[in-house]
Amino acid sequence: LSSKGCQQLRKKAGVHIPKMYDAQLRPSPSNPMESKFSFLYEDFAPSDGWYQQWLLHDIGECKAALSTFAKAHAFFWDGSSFWNDADAAKEFEAAVWQSGSYIQPKAQIGTCEIVAKEWATKRLKFQKELSSFDYWDDLGERLESVAEENGRLAHPFS
Numbered sequence: 001l002s003s004k005g006c007q008q009l010r011k012k013a014g015v016h017i018p019k020m021y022d023a024q025l026r027p028s029p030s031n032p033m034e035s036k037f038s039f040l041y042e043d044f045a046p047s048d049g050w051y052q053q054w055l056l057h058d059i060g061e062c063k064a065a066l067s068t069f070a071k072a073h074a075f076f077w078d079g080s081s082f083w084n085d086a087d088a089a090k091e092f093e094a095a096v097w098q099s100g101s102y103i104q105p106k107a108q109i110g111t112c113e114i115v116a117k118e119w120a121t122k123r124l125k126f127q128k129e130l131s132s133f134d135y136w137d138d139l140g141e142r143l144e145s146v147a148e149e150n151g152r153l154a155h156p157f158s
């Protein structure tokens with residue numbers, strides 16, 4: 001959030017995002033789920049005109065929220081003028097995760113290797129619906145044999 005790209009987002013797109021004063025990043029490349037992050041942001045204080053509320057009250061607030069999200073995403077979209085600034089683009093690409101979640105296969109280390117074991121412990125929950133099918137007994141092994149490759153093929157950030 002302290003990058004050149006975020007500064008441009010504030011200035012050019014008018015998207016109000018908090019300034020980041022400090023970040024402590026402790027990524028764990030060998031086990032991303034163990035990564036730890038801490039951020040200290042500018043306060044959006046009531047004295048500066050900001051307030052918090054629970055949920056959105058009307059269609060106008062909903063449109064304002066969606067418009068802000070759309071502006072923030074569109075500003076960095078492939079082909080936008082942001083990418084004309086090579087330094088900002090390089091900094092941005094180096095700083096942003098390919099995916100802001102842990103659902104990508106490479107962040108789920110070891111999960112594809114335990115599908116059969118997990119099926120063996122959970123299959124009784126599905127007995128009524130699936131036990132009459134031929135694949136009932138070896139479903140876990142069959143899924144495990146294709147899980148990693150299919151996850152890699154299906155996920156854009158693998």
